[in-house]
Amino acid sequence: MSEENTIKDGADLSRREFLGTVTAGVAAAGVAAACVPFVSSMNPSSDVLAKATTEIDLSGIAPGEEKTFPWQGKPVFVVHRTPEEIAAMEASKGGKDPEPDAKRVQKPEWLVVIGICTHLGCVPNKTESGWLCPCHGSVYDNSGRIISGPAPRNLDLPPYHFVAENKILIGKA
Amino acid sequence: MNKIIAWVDQRFPLTYFIRHELTDYPTPRNLSYWWGFGFLAGFVLVIQIVTGIFLAMHYKPDSSLAFDSVQHIMREVNYGWLIRYLHSTGASAFFAVIYTHMARTLYYGSYRRPRELLWWTGQGLLLLMMATAFMGYLLPWGQMSYWGATVITNLFKATPVYGDQIVTWLRGGFAVDDPTLTRFFSLHYLFPFLIFAAVAIHLVALHTVRSSNPSGINLADKDNIPFHPYFTIKDLFGLGIFMIVYLLIVFFKPDLFIDAANNIPANPMQTPADIVPEWYFLPFYAILRSVPDLAGGVVAMAISVLIFAAMPYLDRSRVTGGARYRPVYRAMFYIFVIDIFVLGYVGAHPPAGTLKVVGEIGTAIYFMTFLLLPFVSRWEEKYVLARGLPPAVEAMARKEIAEAEGNV
Numbered sequence: 001m002s003e004e005n006t007i008k009d010g011a012d013l014s015r016r017e018f019l020g021t022v023t024a025g026v027a028a029a030g031v032a033a034a035c036v037p038f039v040s041s042m043n044p045s046s047d048v049l050a051k052a053t054t055e056i057d058l059s060g061i062a063p064g065e066e067k068t069f070p071w072q073g074k075p076v077f078v079v080h081r082t083p084e085e086i087a088a089m090e091a092s093k094g095g096k097d098p099e100p101d102a103k104r105v106q107k108p109e110w111l112v113v114i115g116i117c118t119h120l121g122c123v124p125n126k127t128e129s130g131w132l133c134p135c136h137g138s139v140y141d142n143s144g145r146i147i148s149g150p151a152p153r154n155l156d157l158p159p160y161h162f163v164a165e166n167k168i169l170i171g172k173a
Numbered sequence: 174m175n176k177i178i179a180w181v182d183q184r185f186p187l188t189y190f191i192r193h194e195l196t197d198y199p200t201p202r203n204l205s206y207w208w209g210f211g212f213l214a215g216f217v218l219v220i221q222i223v224t225g226i227f228l229a230m231h232y233k234p235d236s237s238l239a240f241d242s243v244q245h246i247m248r249e250v251n252y253g254w255l256i257r258y259l260h261s262t263g264a265s266a267f268f269a270v271i272y273t274h275m276a277r278t279l280y281y282g283s284y285r286r287p288r289e290l291l292w293w294t295g296q297g298l299l300l301l302m303m304a305t306a307f308m309g310y311l312l313p314w315g316q317m318s319y320w321g322a323t324v325i326t327n328l329f330k331a332t333p334v335y336g337d338q339i340v341t342w343l344r345g346g347f348a349v350d351d352p353t354l355t356r357f358f359s360l361h362y363l364f365p366f367l368i369f370a371a372v373a374i375h376l377v378a379l380h381t382v383r384s385s386n387p388s389g390i391n392l393a394d395k396d397n398i399p400f401h402p403y404f405t406i407k408d409l410f411g412l413g414i415f416m417i418v419y420l421l422i423v424f425f426k427p428d429l430f431i432d433a434a435n436n437i438p439a440n441p442m443q444t445p446a447d448i449v450p451e452w453y454f455l456p457f458y459a460i461l462r463s464v465p466d467l468a469g470g471v472v473a474m475a476i477s478v479l480i481f482a483a484m485p486y487l488d489r490s491r492v493t494g495g496a497r498y499r500p501v502y503r504a505m506f507y508i509f510v511i512d513i514f515v516l517g518y519v520g521a522h523p524p525a526g527t528l529k530v531v532g533e534i535g536t537a538i539y540f541m542t543f544l545l546l547p548f549v550s551r552w553e554e555k556y557v558l559a560r561g562l563p564p565a566v567e568a569m570a571r572k573e574i575a576e577a578e579g580n581v
Contacts, residue, residue, distance in 0.1 A: 037255050041253060041256055042227075045245070045251060
C-alpha cells in the first residue's frame with residue numbers, strides 16, 4: 001500500500017526520521033508535563049503543610065517530667081531534665097551511636113526528640129533512665145541515645161528553635 | 174527490544190493484534206473529520222477516569238463532609254482546582270462529543286444494516302454515560318446536586334403499585350441523604366469501568382462490520398488505506414482542536430457548566446428557585462415537563478432516549494449514503510437537530526406561557542420525526558430512484574431491494 005510513497009532520496013529519509021524523533025520527543029514532553037499536576041496532587045496539600053510546625057509552651061512541664069506533643073502527626077518527647085540527669089548524660093557518650101549530649105540539646109535542661117524508635121517505628125515508653133521500646137526492647141537513655149537493643153540510631157531530633165524563654169517552635173530550625 | 178517482542182509474539186498475538194486492528198487496519202480513505210468523534214469520546218473517557226481516580230483520593234462521600242471536601246480539593250490540594258475542573262468540564266465535553274458522534278451516525282445512516290449491533294452497543298454506552306453523569310452530579314453535595322437527585326429519583330414514583338417503595342429503595346431512605354450519597358459514589362466509581370468494557374465491545378463490533386463512509390457505498394479494497402499513519406494523524410489533529418476548546422473552558426471559564434446554586438451546600442429544607450438539570454439533559458427534561466401527567470412524562474422521556482435504538486427499523490429506505498442522497502431525510506435530520514436545540518432552550522427556562530406551548534410543539538415534532546420516518550423513507554426511496562442517483566449508489570440500493578424482496 002505505502003510502496004508508492006516510499007522515499008527514494010536518502011537525505012529525505014534522515015529528514016523524516018529527524019521529524020519523527022522530534023515529534024515523539026515533544027509528545028513525550030507534553031505527556032510528562034501533563035503528569036505533573038497529578039503527581040503533585042498526591043503531595044501534602046496546603047492545609048497539611050500548614051500543620052508543619054507546632055508551637056510548644058514549656059512552662060507547664062515540671063523538672064523531671066516528660067510530655068508528648070504531636071508534630072506533623074508524629075509524637076515529640078519533651079523532657080525537662082534535672083541537674084543530676086544532665087550531669088549523668090554529659091558524662092556518658094551513649095551506646096552504639098555515640099554522640100555527646102551537648103550536640104543533642106539546645107539548652108541542657110530541655111531534651112526534644114522525635115518519639116519514634118529508629119528500629120521499626122514504634123513509640124518508646126518513658127522509664128527512669130530514658131525510654132524502652134515495647135516492640136523489640138530497644139533501650140534509650142535520657143539523651144535519647146540508643147544503649148541496647150536492635151535500634152540502629154539514636155532517637156532523631158526534630159528541627160526546632162526557642163521563640164521565647166519558655167516556648168519552642170518545632171518544624172523550623 | 175525486538176527479541177522481547179519476538180518472545181511475546183510466540184505466546185501472545187501482540188504484533189498481529191497491533192497490525193491487524195490498529196496500524197494496518199483498513200479504513201475508508203474518504204472519512205471526514207465527523208468520523209473522528211469516536212476517538213475523541215474514548216480520549217475523554219480516559220481523562221474522566223484518570224481525573225476521577227485522583228479526585229477520589231481527596232473526596233469524602235459523607236453528607237457532612239462532601240461539600241467541604243470539594244472545597245478542600247479546590248483550595249488546598251495541589252492542582253486540585255485543575256483536576257476538578259478537568260473532570261467537571263470533561264463531563265460536558267463527553268456529552269458534546271457523543272451527541273456529535275450520534276448526529277453523524279444519524280446523518281450518514283451509519284446505524285443501517287449491518288451496523289445495528291454497533292449502534293445498539295453505542296446506545297447502551299449512552300445510557301451508562303447518562304447514569305454515571307447523573308450520579309456524579311450528586312457528589313459535590315450542593316443545592317443543585319441535591320435537588321437534581323431528588324427530582325430524578327422521584328421519577329420512579331411513576332412505577333405502578335410499587336412506586337414509593339422503589340424510590341425509597343433507590344435512595345436508601347425517605348429522602349436523598351447520606352445513604353444515597355455513598356451508593357452514588359460507589360456506583361459512580363464503578364460505571365466508568367463498565368463503560369470501558371462496553372467500549373471494547375463497541376470496537377469489536379466496529380472492526381467486524383468496519384467503518385461506514387460518507388459515500389454510502391461499500392468501498393473497493395483499493396479505496397481502503399491503513400489506519401496508521403493516515404487516520405492516527407487525522408484523529409490527532411482533531412484532538413488538537415478539541416483540546417484547545419476544552420482547555421479554554423477549563424482554564425478561562427471553568428464555571429460555565431456549573432450552576433451557581435451548586436456553590437451552596439445541600440439543604441433538604443429549601444429548594445432553589447429554578448431547578449435546572451445539566452445542559453446535556455435539557456431536551457429530555459423539556460419532554461418530561463411537556464407531558465402534563467407524571468407517568469406519561471416519565472414514559473415519554475424514557476422513550477425519547479430509547480427510540481434511537483429503533484432507527485435501523487424505522488428507516489425503511491434502501492438508499493445508502495444517509496442524508497447525502499435523500500433530500501427528505503436530510504430535511505428531517507435538520508428539523509430534528511433544530512428541534513433538540515429548541516427543546517434544550519425550553520428545558521432551561523421555567524415552563525410558562527409561550528415557552529410551555531413551544532415545549533409541547535417541540536415534543537410533538539420530536540416524536541413525529543420518528544413515527545413518520547417508516548412511511549416517509551419508503552416513499553422517498555421510490556422518489557429518489559425515479560429521479561436518479563449516482564450509478565454506484567443506485568446499484569447498491571437496487572441490490573438491497575432485490576435481496577429484501579427475494580426474501581419475501
